Amino acid sequence: MNTRALWAMVLSLCLGGSVLFAASGKRIDQRDDAFLFCLKPMVKPLTIHRAQEPVEVNLPALNTFFDSNGIVRIEPWIPHATDQDHDGDIYSNRIYRVYLDPARQTEIETVKSKLEQLPFVLSAEFENIHRIDYTPNDTRYYQQCSLPAVKADLAWDYFIDLGQTPGDRAVLLASVDTGVDYTHPDLQDNVWVNQGEIPSSVFSDLDADSSGKVTSVEIVAYLTANNLDLNSDGEIDLQDALQTGSPLVDNNDGDGNGFTDDIIGWDLSGWAGVDDNDPMAKQGVGNGSTWAHGTHVAGILAATSDNNLGIASTAFNASMIPVKCSREQQSGEPYVNDGYAGLIYAAKAGYYAGTFTIINLSWGGGGFSNYEQSQVNIAHDTYGAVIVAAAGNGLDTPPYGEQYSTHYPSSYDNVISVAAMGCNGVWGHWATYHETVDLSAPGEGVLSTIIGTGYASWDGSSMASPNAASCIGLLKAFYPSWTNVELENRILETADPFIYDLNTEDYLQGRLGTGMVDIYNAIGAGYLPLLNYYTHSFVWVQDDGDQILNPGESVQLRVLLQNEIGRALAQNVVGTLRTNTVGVAITDSTAEYPDINPGAIGVNITDTYAFSVSSGIPLGEINFVLHVTATGEAGAEYTVDLPFTVPVTLNQAGWPVDNPSQIESSPLVYDVDGDGSNEILFGDYDGAFHVLDRYGVERDGFPYATGDDIWGSPAVADLDHDGDVELVIGSKAQHLVILNPDGTVQTDYAAGQYLMGTPAIGNLDDDADLEIVFGGYSTPGKLFAINPDGSDVPGFPLTLSEKIQRGVALRD
Structure with a gap:
C-alpha cells in the first residue's frame, strides 16, 4: 500500500477536502522560486530598465525593496496586456512575476507578505505550477x-x-x-493481443471494460479470476493463455493470417x-x-x-x-x-x-x-x-x-x-x-x-x-x-x-x-513552427544621421524571424525583447507579428520594439534575447528564446575599413567631387592611392597604383583653375603624379629620387598658377618645384647636402 497516498487521503478527509500545504503555508503545487504581484489601478504599468539582478524599474521604492529582499528578476506576467484587460481592480498589464535569489527562496512567504504592504501594490499571490514537461513515475x-x-x-x-x-x-x-x-x-x-484470434465465445468475458478490445491486462485478470495456471508453474500469467486447454486457444486461424492461435x-x-x-x-x-x-x-x-x-x-x-x-x-x-x-x-x-x-x-x-x-x-x-x-x-x-x-x-x-x-x-x-x-x-x-x-x-x-x-x-x-x-x-x-x-x-x-x-x-516539424532569428533593422528616432547605433541614441527595432521549411504555420506570434546589458533601456518590449508560413520570413513592420542607450554605455555588443511565443497546429503552444547582438560603436557607417596594406601617413579629408560630402584620401605601402567616400566605398577610378610605397600624405588644389581639384601624390617609385578627380593622370613627373614626404602647394612666383614643392629622399637630396604641366620652376631642383624624408613648408 502507498502510505503517502493514504496519509494524503486522511488529511483531505480531515480538512474537508482541502489541498495539502507545505510547512510555510504555500501549497506544494506552487512555485517556490517566484511569485506574482499586482499594482493598484491608479499606478501606471512599470517601466523595466533592468529585468535581472540588479533589477531596476521606474519606481524607486520597488527598487529598494528588490535590493533588500533578494529579488533577482522581474517580468510581466501577461506581456502584451493593455488597460482594457482587467477584471475589477486587477489589471493584467500591472501583474508581474518576480524571482527570488535561490539562497532566499525559503523566505518566499515573508517576502510576498512584505511586498503586499507597499502602498502602490494591490495584492500578491503564489504562482501555481502548470507542468508541461512530463516525467513518468517508473522507478529507474x-x-x-x-x-x-x-x-x-x-x-x-x-x-x-x-x-x-x-x-x-x-x-x-x-x-x-x-x-x-x-x-x-x-x-x-x-x-x-491479436483481436482476430480471440474466440467469440470468451470475447465479452475478457473485454472487462467493454471497449471492444481485449488487452493483455484483461487476459491475465480473467485467467487469475478463473485460477487457470495451465502450465503448472505456480504462476498465473500471460503464458497460461497460450497453453492447451486455454479458453483462448481454439485451433483456428481466426484472422486468416496463416498462423493459428497467434494470440x-x-x-x-x-x-x-x-x-x-x-x-x-x-x-x-x-x-x-x-x-x-x-x-x-x-x-x-x-x-x-x-x-x-x-x-x-x-x-x-x-x-x-x-x-x-x-x-x-x-x-x-x-x-x-x-x-x-x-x-x-x-x-x-x-x-x-x-x-x-x-x-x-x-x-x-x-x-x-x-x-x-x-x-x-x-x-x-x-x-x-x-x-x-x-x-x-x-x-x-x-x-x-x-x-x-x-x-x-x-x-x-x-x-x-x-x-x-x-x-x-x-x-x-x-x-x-x-x-x-x-x-x-x-x-x-x-x-x-x-x-x-x-x-x-x-x-x-x-x-x-x-x-x-x-x-x-x-x-x-x-x-x-x-x-x-x-x-x-x-x-x-x-x-x-x-x-x-x-x-x-x-x-x-x-x-x-x-x-x-x-x-x-x-x-x-509538422505540429509546431521552428522560428529562428534572421536579422534586424532600425527605425531611427534620435541619432546623428549615420544609421549606426552610437552612445546616447534611441531607436525602434524590427526583428525578422524565419520559420523553417517543413514546419507548421506560425500563428499568434508575439515577441518580448529582453536584455541584461547595462545602459540599455527597453521602452517598448513587445511586438506582434503576422502569421509566418514555413520557409517564410516575418517582420514586425508597424509594431516595433524600442530602446535607447545611455551616453555612457560601454562600447561593444548589446546582448538581446527575444522571447517568442506562437501557436502551431490545433493551437499547440510554441516558445523559443532567440539571442542576438547589436553593436554600439563610435564608428560611422561603413567604418572601419580593412585596408590590406600599412598606412604610414595621415589621410586628407576633402570634398573632391564638389557634391557637399567629403572624401578620404590616403596612400599605403603597396603603392595604392585611395579615395573613399564617407561610407568607406572606393571612388570610381581608384585606387591608383603608383608602383611603390607611399609614405606621405596627398595634397589637393585646383591647379589649372578649371573648377575641379587635382590630387597630388608622390611615392617611392620616384614619380610625382597629378590626378584628375576621376583617377586619370594629368601630369607624371619623373623625379629620379624617392618622394617620401607630403607635397606642398603654393604660388612661388606671384603669377596666376600654383606650384608644387617636394623633396627627394635619395643622395644627394634635391628640392623640387614644378608647374602643373610638369615643367620645373626656374632655379629648381635645388641640390641639398641631406636627403629630405618629410614634407616641406611654404611661407610668405
Whole structure:
C-alpha cells in the first residue's frame, strides 16, 4: 500500500477536502522560486530598465525593496496586456512575476507578505505550477540516459498538451529476435493481443471494460479470476493463455493470417525449427545471458511506462509483438535462425490487424542476398511495415573496434540502418559506420528488461536500433494516418546532426546517418513552427544621421524571424525583447507579428520594439534575447528564446575599413567631387592611392597604383583653375603624379629620387598658377618645384647636402 497516498487521503478527509500545504503555508503545487504581484489601478504599468539582478524599474521604492529582499528578476506576467484587460481592480498589464535569489527562496512567504504592504501594490499571490514537461513515475527512469538523448521526455509533452496519454496501443512494435519474456512485469501489460484470434465465445468475458478490445491486462485478470495456471508453474500469467486447454486457444486461424492461435505473437523456431504460438525466451538459461537479447530489445521498444515500475519506453503506450527466431536446441550463445521468417510474420501481423508493424531487427551477418532483400521488400511494400535494424558492432574478431562496412539486413533497401552512439552523441569507436547508415541512436549503457523480473544496462547497435524504432512508434501515435514511407522520411529528415560537430573525424563524415534520432523535432516539424532569428533593422528616432547605433541614441527595432521549411504555420506570434546589458533601456518590449508560413520570413513592420542607450554605455555588443511565443497546429503552444547582438560603436557607417596594406601617413579629408560630402584620401605601402567616400566605398577610378610605397600624405588644389581639384601624390617609385578627380593622370613627373614626404602647394612666383614643392629622399637630396604641366620652376631642383624624408613648408 502507498502510505503517502493514504496519509494524503486522511488529511483531505480531515480538512474537508482541502489541498495539502507545505510547512510555510504555500501549497506544494506552487512555485517556490517566484511569485506574482499586482499594482493598484491608479499606478501606471512599470517601466523595466533592468529585468535581472540588479533589477531596476521606474519606481524607486520597488527598487529598494528588490535590493533588500533578494529579488533577482522581474517580468510581466501577461506581456502584451493593455488597460482594457482587467477584471475589477486587477489589471493584467500591472501583474508581474518576480524571482527570488535561490539562497532566499525559503523566505518566499515573508517576502510576498512584505511586498503586499507597499502602498502602490494591490495584492500578491503564489504562482501555481502548470507542468508541461512530463516525467513518468517508473522507478529507474532517471537511469535511462537514452530517453532524454532522443528527447522523448519533450516529445511526450505534445500529447500531454492535448490532454492525452503519450503513445497509442494501436501502434505495433515487434521484437524479432531470440524470443521475449513477455511475462516480465514491465512488459506484460503492453504485449499485443491479436483481436482476430480471440474466440467469440470468451470475447465479452475478457473485454472487462467493454471497449471492444481485449488487452493483455484483461487476459491475465480473467485467467487469475478463473485460477487457470495451465502450465503448472505456480504462476498465473500471460503464458497460461497460450497453453492447451486455454479458453483462448481454439485451433483456428481466426484472422486468416496463416498462423493459428497467434494470440500475442509467434515462435518461428521452437526447439529445432517447429514453430508454435509461444514466443517466450528460452527457459533455464541465465537471466542476463544472450537469450535475454530479445527481451532487452522489447523493453527498449515498448516497456510499460508510467507504471511505478522499472523503466519507460519512448513509445510509452504502444503494443509489443514478441517474435522468436532462435532455435532452443542451440547451446552457448544463440543465433537468430529464422529472422526473415520472423520479419514476414511481424509484417503480416500488423497488416491483418488493420495497420502495419514497426519491426526491429537487432541482428545481422553475411553479405548481400537477393532472397533477403526480397523478404525486406515484401514486408515493406506489400504489408507496409517500417523496418529498423542495427548497423553492426564493428569488428567481431581481434583487434575488434570500429569498422567501416556494410551490414545486413541493415544495409538493405527499405531498412533504416541505425548506428550506436553514446547518449551524449559521442562516437565510441567500437561500432560500424558506413554510407548505408541512415540514423544514429543511443547504444551505450542502455537500461532495459531481461529474463525474469530484472534489468541490465547493455551496449550495442542492438540497443540503438530499438531506441530509434520506439521513436518511430511515438511518431506514428501522433500521426496515425501516415504511411510507412512518411514516417521514415520524417524521422530521417529531423535527426539532429550535432553528432558531426562532436565527432569531427573526416572518415566519419556522412557515415553516421543524418544525425541522432530526435523524436521531439520529428513530431514538432509538422505540429509546431521552428522560428529562428534572421536579422534586424532600425527605425531611427534620435541619432546623428549615420544609421549606426552610437552612445546616447534611441531607436525602434524590427526583428525578422524565419520559420523553417517543413514546419507548421506560425500563428499568434508575439515577441518580448529582453536584455541584461547595462545602459540599455527597453521602452517598448513587445511586438506582434503576422502569421509566418514555413520557409517564410516575418517582420514586425508597424509594431516595433524600442530602446535607447545611455551616453555612457560601454562600447561593444548589446546582448538581446527575444522571447517568442506562437501557436502551431490545433493551437499547440510554441516558445523559443532567440539571442542576438547589436553593436554600439563610435564608428560611422561603413567604418572601419580593412585596408590590406600599412598606412604610414595621415589621410586628407576633402570634398573632391564638389557634391557637399567629403572624401578620404590616403596612400599605403603597396603603392595604392585611395579615395573613399564617407561610407568607406572606393571612388570610381581608384585606387591608383603608383608602383611603390607611399609614405606621405596627398595634397589637393585646383591647379589649372578649371573648377575641379587635382590630387597630388608622390611615392617611392620616384614619380610625382597629378590626378584628375576621376583617377586619370594629368601630369607624371619623373623625379629620379624617392618622394617620401607630403607635397606642398603654393604660388612661388606671384603669377596666376600654383606650384608644387617636394623633396627627394635619395643622395644627394634635391628640392623640387614644378608647374602643373610638369615643367620645373626656374632655379629648381635645388641640390641639398641631406636627403629630405618629410614634407616641406611654404611661407610668405
